[in-house]
Structure formats: C-alpha cells, structure tokens
Amino acid sequence: EVQLVESGGGLVQPGGSLRLSCAASGFTFSDYAMTWVRQTPGKGLEWVTAVSGSGTSAYYADSVKGRFTISRDNSKNTVFLQMSSLRAEDTAVYYCAKAAGVLTRDYYPSWGQGTLVTVSS
C-alpha cells in the first residue's frame, strides 16, 4: 500500500524559511515523479512543483519560482520542499502526491494527509 507522510509544517514569520518532508513507502520510489500541491484554507487546489523520479528535472509554478526548491533523496524514499522568502499568501495545507507513472507531468492517485504552513507575524 502506498503511504505518503508529510512533516515540517508550522508557523513561520513572513520572509522566513521552512522545509517540508514527505516520507514515502509501498512503492519503488525512484520510479515515480513526485509533486507538491497546496490548498489555501477553504479554497481550491494549486499545483506548486514537481520533480522527476531521478531528481534531475524539476518544475515550478510561477508563484513560487525562485523561492521554493523541490528535491528528493531516493536512498531515503523522501521528497523535500525547501521554502524561503515566505509570504502570507503561501499559507496553505501542503500535500505531497505520487505521480501515476513515470511522467513528471501526470495525474496523482496517491496523496499524503497534508501539512499546514502558516505564514504570519
């Protein structure tokens, strides 16, 4: 069974940094692209970033480009989201999700439970 467990969320001041982690199990981690999707409280879904299975290719939404970095450690079955220069509008629940296949731009049949990031002074 695929399991994705996010951690690292919390309260951070504007301009601060935070690193989210997503520990994966139940599948061959390096075979699948991974993504982060966020959801503002009470609002819709926003794709944030994706990384290929090897970790060599990464893609970002314009809203986070230059501030967020996705990476993965295939030896530890973990994907990371390093967030810096955080803004109030980055406040959201952040979900990690596993791609359906090998494509980086894909559908997402497996999701974590989400971790809340609150950016506030």
Add this chain to the structure above:
Amino acid sequence: EIVLTQSPASLSLSPGERVTLSCRASQSVSSHLGWYQQKPGQAPRLLIYDASKRATGIPARFSGSGSGTDFTLTISSLEPEDFAVYYCQQRSNWPITFGQGTRLEIK
C-alpha cells in the same frame, strides 16, 4: 497557463439523482484531463484520468467524457458519500492546473 473553468460552482441534489459537472479549458488539453473528489479534511482522490478512464477502485457510477476544451464528469445515481467538492486537473501543459471546484451538496 491553461485555465480550467468548472461549472456550476455549486449545486444541491438528492441521493439517487444523476449529475453532470462541467470543466472547460482555455485551450485544448487533448484528453489530458483528470477529475478528483475531495471531502472535508481529506486529501483529493483521483476518480478519472485521461478524460474517461476510471482510476483504480472507482465505482462505475462515475464516468468522464470530452476532449479538447470541454469535459464532463457524470455521476449516474448519487450516493450519500458522493457529496463533496470535485476538481478537474490538466496535465497537457506546464504548469499543471486545477479548476476552481464544484461543490455538490445534499438537498
């Protein structure tokens, strides 16, 4: 960026009724469109991918159709557990985008 516009924004129906939700793309996404269901406090659940293919474990009452710019998700007979928010998602172009959602409420 491809904008996905879902309609209606919300609707109220009764169990047993048939419902069709719409998702329109600002430019063609071919058949690269999926549908998700999200219940309060839960992560999204993939229902449909490639416009019309049911994801693993999804009941047959859920069906998808469309190509290009116009897509629909149909639930043939609503069950109590189907009342949720539904999102469409395109994977045709970067950035991946989601529609704003349709809230399906019990009448």
